[in-house]
Amino acid sequence: MRYITEENLKVADSEVFEIIEAELKRQTNHLEMIASENFTSPAVMQAMGSVFTNKYAEGYPYKRYYGGCEQADKVEQLAIDRACKIFGCKFANVQPHSGSQANGAVYAALLKAGDKILGMDLSHGGHLTHGSKPSFSGQNYSAFYYGVELDGRINYDKVAEIAKIVQPKIIVCGASAYAREIDFKRFREIADSVNAILFADIAHIAGLVAAGEHQSPFPHAHVVTTTTHKTLRGPRGGMVMTDDEEIAKKINSAIFPGLQGGPLVHVIAAKAVAFKEILDPKWKDYAKQVKANAKVLGEVLVKRGYDIVSGGTDNHLVLVSFLNKPFSGKDADAALGDAGITVNKNTVPGETRSPFVTSGIRIGSPALTARGMKEKEFEFIANKICDVLDNIEDKELHKKINKELEELASNFVIYNSSTY
Numbered sequence: 001m002r003y004i005t006e007e008n009l010k011v012a013d014s015e016v017f018e019i020i021e022a023e024l025k026r027q028t029n030h031l032e033m034i035a036s037e038n039f040t041s042p043a044v045m046q047a048m049g050s051v052f053t054n055k056y057a058e059g060y061p062y063k064r065y066y067g068g069c070e071q072a073d074k075v076e077q078l079a080i081d082r083a084c085k086i087f088g089c090k091f092a093n094v095q096p097h098s099g100s101q102a103n104g105a106v107y108a109a110l111l112k113a114g115d116k117i118l119g120m121d122l123s124h125g126g127h128l129t130h131g132s133k134p135s136f137s138g139q140n141y142s143a144f145y146y147g148v149e150l151d152g153r154i155n156y157d158k159v160a161e162i163a164k165i166v167q168p169k170i171i172v173c174g175a176s177a178y179a180r181e182i183d184f185k186r187f188r189e190i191a192d193s194v195n196a197i198l199f200a201d202i203a204h205i206a207g208l209v210a211a212g213e214h215q216s217p218f219p220h221a222h223v224v225t226t227t228t229h230k231t232l233r234g235p236r237g238g239m240v241m242t243d244d245e246e247i248a249k250k251i252n253s254a255i256f257p258g259l260q261g262g263p264l265v266h267v268i269a270a271k272a273v274a275f276k277e278i279l280d281p282k283w284k285d286y287a288k289q290v291k292a293n294a295k296v297l298g299e300v301l302v303k304r305g306y307d308i309v310s311g312g313t314d315n316h317l318v319l320v321s322f323l324n325k326p327f328s329g330k331d332a333d334a335a336l337g338d339a340g341i342t343v344n345k346n347t348v349p350g351e352t353r354s355p356f357v358t359s360g361i362r363i364g365s366p367a368l369t370a371r372g373m374k375e376k377e378f379e380f381i382a383n384k385i386c387d388v389l390d391n392i393e394d395k396e397l398h399k400k401i402n403k404e405l406e407e408l409a410s411n412f413v414i415y416n417s418s419t420y
């Protein structure tokens with residue numbers, strides 16, 4: 001690894017080098033509050049930038065279609081073993097290139113084209129891959145949806161009623177924009193009542209689950225997927241887990257040779273490194289802090305007169321609703337961007353605007369918590385967010401706040417080894 005230095009890229013391709021430098025500056029100076037983003041450690045990035053990118057390793061550890069896989073076998077097996085240890089499950093496939101690929105593998109393994117799936121509506125906080133029409137999941141399968149009530153919460157009795165009518169083969173639980181704990185046990189009861197498979201997609205909350213800071217989908221779900229780059233703070237990628245040997249075999253074939261070719265061994269090596277960080281007792285402190293920070297954020301927003309969907313948060317994010325405000329999620333997103341805070345616009349329950357405009361924003365705490373920020377900083381930032389929203393037209397103020405926040409950010413490096 002010693003020959004990987006910044007000089008290599010600087011000399012070989014100064015254009016790309018400069019772009020990456022500028023991106024580093026952007027990530028350092030801005031406050032990253034997109035709920036699905038995070039900062040990996042230098043160790044994770046080093047593994048990702050390693051010679052494993054050169055290696056073909058189609059197949060699975062110790063059963064490959066290529067020679068020379070001795071080290072690839074070891075590193076993939078290590079990633080698998082660590083994943084199983086973190087989540088307390090029997091089988092893990094660490095090869096999916098992304099969360100969407102992992103979800104595609106679950107459907108491909110367990111469904112035939114046209115089979116019925118029941119997932120959370122995208123506009124209510126679900127993910128594209130939970131049966132949304134523009135996604136393969138809505139095109140290849142017959143998708144039905146449940147959502148949240150006007151109070152922003154899943155009504156489990158209603159989900160049970162919908163399941164009874166639909167009779168889906170798979171029920172998908174898990175979300176991309178839901179601030180409350182997901183009751184996997186209750187979802188399993190609903191799945192059992194209609195003989196459906198329960199598929200839990202914990203892409204957003206996996207880091208909390210890993211720390212015991214959110215109910216685990218095991219032993220309730222038949223199959224579980226996650227991304228590795230959100231609250232897990234690993235490299236960009238996906239993973240599928242199960243306790244069921246039959247399902248595990250089908251998933252393995254669905255991923256390779258079903259959907260993917262050669263695994264990204266460099267990314268798998270980086271997953272293994274991230275998993276080691278998660279197995280460190282310090283991980284629990286990180287996950288607790290992520291929740292504590294999101295809680296403070298929600299409390300300040302409420303105190304300052306903003307509506308939070310469901311009134312608060314149990315996890316790493318808050319959804320702010322502007323249904324009763326004269327501006328949209330898009331306006332808020334742009335104004336906060338000018339002030340140096342990156343969030344994303346989001347639909348809210350009872351949405352009246354288009355998905356491109358929306359009446360809400362989603363704000364998350366994982367990335368800034370990884371930089372070492374705590375309640376004090378989150379209270380400060382939350383008040384700045386309210387200052388921007390209270391004065392959404394005041395571009396001068398946004399600029400001034402941007403300066404103040406840049407100063408705050410400069411005290412918190414993005415590679416904060418003390419929070420691993």
Ligand SMILES: *Cc1c(COP(=O)(O)O)cnc(C)c1O
Pocket residue numbers: 036097098099100101103126127129174175176201202203204227237238
């Ligand atoms: C982010 C996300 C995914 C997809 O992950 P990608 O790596 O972007 O494909 C899947 N499911 C949920 C719930 C997510 O939030």
